[in-house]
Amino acid sequence: MIEDVLDEAIKMQETIVKTIEKYRFEDFKISHAEDFVEVVRDIEVKENQSDDALNLYKMSVLNHYKILRSLTDSITPFDSAFMEWMQTPVIIEILYDSDSSFREAAEIFAKAVDESDDILALEAMRLANGFYGVTSAKDFAAVPGSTLSVLAKIAERVNADRDYILAILSSKSWGLNTSYIFGNTFMQVFRETKDFSRALEAEKSQMKKMLLEPVKLQAEIMKSYGFSSFEPSKYMQMYREKMFEVVKRAKDVHIANVVMLPTHVGDVGHHIGWQYYYICRDEMNMELLRVHLAYLKRNLRKAFEMGMMNSVFDVSYFATALSSLLLYRILWDEGFTAEMLTRLFTERFYNWIMLRQFDRNVVSELHINDLLDFAFRGQRLAEKGWKLRGFEPDFSDYEKSMLHFGELYAYPFCTTTTKFATLMKFADMPCLLAPEPVSIAVLVNAVALNPEKPFAPVSICKNCATAHVQPAKCIHCISKDLKV
16 A cells, blocks of 8 residues: 555656656647646555545546636646635535535634634734734645635634535645635735725625635636636536536545545646746756656655655655755755745845835745745754655765756856756745645545544644744644644
């Protein structure tokens, strides 16, 4: 089981990286994702796994790709942001139509939104003023400043079935129920009207629409950002038709998993897409993806053969921990530390607030926050002897690479920031360095093993990098103590 999941995870990561390398100098086409889609098509249910749970992910990817191919040959670079936000809204509405009690729970939740001005006003004000500093507004955990944190605080006041509440929170944890992010509407309306009450009411209206009319809201959000590659409503209607029976069959899968599994389709049009093509037209950036992949393959296989993986989750643990160590090694080799990086982006954030207080998107720092957390995790492991659980990684793929010898990109003997600069090119989009494809493969397989157990919302301490320079941030965190 563990070896099968490991092989699937590596294959997914490898196929994406090789696709980017193959097509990076071309204009992106949806058809470029064909090889990755075939990898997903070949995923098979394993012993003791739920076929229905696995299919929520597998069929979502296959249908997503098929629908996109029928609607367009390509998408614009800006439209790529929405590729993975159109699935959860549809799944939610399928569940509402199939289970009126779930719909009623959402209505009770929406009523609680109306009665939670104290929570919403405080959180909106804090976000507008940058109270939480660099944070992830769309985070799978309820960290300060995240949409999930705001929803979780309101959920404590909701008297409804616990499983339904878990599903609503899960849909904004690992699920992506619309592109709605708490705080954006408030700031936009306040900027235009300078009226706090109107801004708060507008924010509440969007949050309630996210709960009760997610498909309609998602189409509206996409159009408000000028989405033009195809008609969003048509995509979501086609997706509903193809996924209806898949969702209906998943009766033994916890509803919190049903709303979360289908959304992970971002490899098509997002990871395999314009942004990584553009980033990797610089050979040094492509080299980082190559090195990262080779390093992962070598060390994941080595850890497995040493008997250090005792569960499916260990595949994800080693993949993310190894990635953290590699990223920190790149920083360390040029004299940078995780603290330096965190202070840099924290100072930048507060200057940005003064420049653009109400004219910004609160999700802007999402990936910066991810990168900082990875760097800090790598530093903690480095401080313990550059090991994880006693395993000593082999850095030879990095040490022999062009990435390690930056003279090709700098005046010889003056390569002070070459590797740092390469890493920063990925700061706003570190998905493949995380590495997300591996984490998704593990998540899907783990849920399929225990489909009746809700895997989201997550209740853990993330040991946030920013909390190391702003320790009082932890006072406002509920991520490890969700009350549902």
